[in-house]
Amino acid sequence: MQTSVNLRKRDLVFERAWFMWFFLILIPPLGIIILWRQGRFKKSVRWIISLIAILYFLLPFIVVATTKVPLFYSHDDVIAAFNKAKKELHTPYQLKTIEKNDQTITSQITKDITLVENLDKGGQVRELIMVGQGEGTDILLALGTMIKATNPEFSKSDLSSTIKDLKVMDEGYHFTDNGVTVKTQSVQYNLKYSDKAGVIFTASRVD
Incomplete structure (x- = not known):
């Protein structure tokens, strides 16, 4: 009985909203998977959140790729x-x-x-x-x-x-x-x- 209760508690952690938002900010690709697995919000809202998370994830790479490094800084x-x-x-x-x-x-x-x-x-x-x-x-x-x-x-x-x-x-x-x-x-x-x-x-x- 105790084992089943512990498993239930662990399952509930994965279902909580904070867990989803945490990974959407920290590791967006994983956060998107959790978002869709949890089934929160309407599909249209999930698509919008996913798109924002992808752009947030890719932004540093885009900045690095488009920034021209000078020959010397001064x-x-x-x-x-x-x-x-x-x-x-x-x-x-x-x-x-x-x-x-x-x-x-x-x-x-x-x-x-x-x-x-x-x-x-x-x-x-x-x-x-x-x-x-x-x-x-x-x-x-x-x-x-x-x-x-x-x-x-x-x-x-x-x-x-x-x-x-x-x-x-x-x-x-x-x-x-x-x-x-x-x-x-x-x-x-x-x-x-x-x-x-x-x-x-x-x-x-x-x-």
Whole structure:
């Protein structure tokens, strides 16, 4: 007799409204199943509640999927990443900010190499553009530093492979006619050449 009474009490827990609402909020898919098993409300009301619960469950995934992650969250993050990369690669450069506005921040890497940060409305860095002329060694080292700064987990082998894929060392490739784009897991790089500006190297977040 005692056993049947305990079973009845456990059954009643599953039939209570709070139990259904608890799971509709905490685990919506399970809450929907309980809603329909309990048979509460009219069918039309159950469909409405189910639809709201599904949207509530999917909303975080939709937000994450539609939110564009910036390349860097601030100019300070760019400087920190650049300084860390130059230290690891033993390159001699220092970012010196020369101009700021709402849309861009311009810095010098050397007197012949400039870095432009394209900003969104919130001041986050969406894209880096390195423009430079001058000695090939400086261009190559600055290029390597920028790749390492935007992909800090890269090993030296990864860095060399990316530079090779960008055809930097390919003397037969005509950058004035064709740019080169290389995608890593998180960052896309583009390299081209202009007679006026020189080397134009772009780094942006992969969508």
